Amino acid sequence: MKNITILGSTGSIGTQTLEVVRANDDLKVIALAAGSNIRLLEQQIREFKPRIACVWDEKNAKELKENVKDIDVKIVSGMDGLIECSTVSDINIVVAAIVGMIGIRPTIEAIKAGKDIALANKETLVTAGHIIMPLVEEYGVQLLPVDSEHSAIFQALNGEKGNEISKIILTASGGPFRGKKRSELVNIQVEDALKHPNWAMGRKITIDSSTMVNKGLEVIEAKWLFHTPIDKIEVVIQPQSVIHSAVEFLDGAVIAQLGTPDMRLPIQYALYYPERRMLSGERLDFFKLANLTFEKPDMDTFSSLRLAYEVGEIGGSMPTVYNAANERAVEKFLNRKIKYLDIPDIIEYCVREHKLIENPSVEKILDIEKTTYDIIESKW
Numbered sequence: 001m002k003n004i005t006i007l008g009s010t011g012s013i014g015t016q017t018l019e020v021v022r023a024n025d026d027l028k029v030i031a032l033a034a035g036s037n038i039r040l041l042e043q044q045i046r047e048f049k050p051r052i053a054c055v056w057d058e059k060n061a062k063e064l065k066e067n068v069k070d071i072d073v074k075i076v077s078g079m080d081g082l083i084e085c086s087t088v089s090d091i092n093i094v095v096a097a098i099v100g101m102i103g104i105r106p107t108i109e110a111i112k113a114g115k116d117i118a119l120a121n122k123e124t125l126v127t128a129g130h131i132i133m134p135l136v137e138e139y140g141v142q143l144l145p146v147d148s149e150h151s152a153i154f155q156a157l158n159g160e161k162g163n164e165i166s167k168i169i170l171t172a173s174g175g176p177f178r179g180k181k182r183s184e185l186v187n188i189q190v191e192d193a194l195k196h197p198n199w200a201m202g203r204k205i206t207i208d209s210s211t212m213v214n215k216g217l218e219v220i221e222a223k224w225l226f227h228t229p230i231d232k233i234e235v236v237i238q239p240q241s242v243i244h245s246a247v248e249f250l251d252g253a254v255i256a257q258l259g260t261p262d263m264r265l266p267i268q269y270a271l272y273y274p275e276r277r278m279l280s281g282e283r284l285d286f287f288k289l290a291n292l293t294f295e296k297p298d299m300d301t302f303s304s305l306r307l308a309y310e311v312g313e314i315g316g317s318m319p320t321v322y323n324a325a326n327e328r329a330v331e332k333f334l335n336r337k338i339k340y341l342d343i344p345d346i347i348e349y350c351v352r353e354h355k356l357i358e359n360p361s362v363e364k365i366l367d368i369e370k371t372t373y374d375i376i377e378s379k380w
């Protein structure tokens with residue numbers, strides 16, 4: 001039996017993780033954590049019977065507690081609650097599927113408590129990779145990628161760290177605006193940007209895919225996960241999202257992982273690694289694949305991707321500013337407070353204004369996040 005905690009259980013990755021749990025009777029949910037969707041969390045508590053459940057704010061926690069008073073479950077809230085969920089003594093693995101930098105501290109505490117991590121929350125590694133990776137070594141835990149591209153790379157490497165890598169080929173769909181020029185993006189509305197061509201995901205990552213910030217974050221995520229210099233990570237547009245990523249080795253061999261776009265595969269792979277399990281669902285049919293095409297990314301239109309290479313190379317506090325500026329800009333765009341093209345402009349402005357801090361601590365990272373938010377608030 002594998003005991004798991006799911007942070008972000010009401011989201012896209014969280015609910016798909018619970019689908020994997022439903023299909024496997026040797027996975028037991030011990031703790032669930034969500035932001036504010038207490039209706040769905042209540043259903044999940046009733047179905048999966050965790051011992052602990054967390055919601056972010058205390059008012060929602062009180063309401064949930066009242067609603068589930070017929071069930072033996074402890075309801076907690078806030079950061080302390082998230083950390084309690086991620087450090088329960090008898091859990092084996094934490095699925096880190098909260099969106100955003102709020103995931104940093106519960107992930108760090110889980111590692112310190114000796115838990116393996118199935119990591120979907122890329123923002124944590126982008127901003128705190130220099131803290132997380134040494135902790136993973138120190139505490140001897142496994143950090144298993146859930147992000148589809150990183151799972152593909154991990155599968156291509158078969159779990160090796162890859163000192164024989166010549167380059168990583170990180171594929172991207174190109175998003176809904178692939179092929180468009182900046183001038184054509186002036187009037188993009190929220191609904192347009194939320195139409196991902198291949199994947200059904202949460203709102204924030206869907207916007208990130210449309211700006212290609214998602215790919216920028218993934219370049220930095222890959223740098224940390226696979227100990228690979230940024231200049232050995234090449235983004236290739238693969239509009240069909242069939243090739244989930246690949247590794248080119250020193251001898252020229254290229255090993256890729258292909259499949260239908262289904263996040264249950266990387267989730268299940270992380271939960272059972274190094275074992276593979278049966279997974280229901282559509283199979284890739286090579287005879288039905290009309291064509292597989294490839295393009296270079298347009299880094300003039302999607303300038304945030306070029307900027308990600310820059311901040312990823314510099315390191316230190318720069319990726320935190322890039323990520324925090326994006327998180328706040330996307331939130332504002334989703335709330336219709338700014339225009340679509342303000343997103344890359346805000347990120348660029350915040351990055352250019354920032355004075356580099358080498359090796360920021362967690363406290364400093366959270367400080368920089370706040371300062372970045374304040375700058376955005378004062379100007380936009």
Ligand SMILES: NC(=O)C1=CN([C@@H]2O[C@H](COP(=O)(O)OP(=O)(O)OC[C@H]3O[C@@H](n4cnc5c(N)ncnc54)[C@H](OP(=O)(O)O)[C@@H]3O)[C@@H](O)[C@H]2O)C=CC1
Pocket residue numbers: 007008009010011012013014033034035036037038055056096097098099100102120121122123146147148199200201202203204205263
């Ligand atoms: N969706 C996908 O296919 C992929 C996602 N990822 C990454 O996985 C992460 C999750 O993405 P996704 O599932 O799409 O996002 P969603 O927006 O669908 O879900 C986010 C989850 O985080 C929860 N949450 C938000 N704020 C808090 C908080 N303060 N405390 C506790 N929980 C909180 C939400 O709760 P609630 O809804 O109740 O407020 C929800 O359960 C992101 O980092 C994303 O980049 C990576 C690859 C693919």
Ligand SMILES: CC(=O)[C@@H](O)[C@H](O)COP(=O)(O)O
Pocket residue numbers: 147148149171172173174175199208209210214215263
């Ligand atoms: C499913 C997943 O891992 C997402 O990160 C996805 O890759 C987004 O697609 P883009 O390639 O369009 O960013």
Ligand SMILES: [Mn+2]
Pocket residue numbers: 147148149150218
């Ligand atoms: Mn991805």
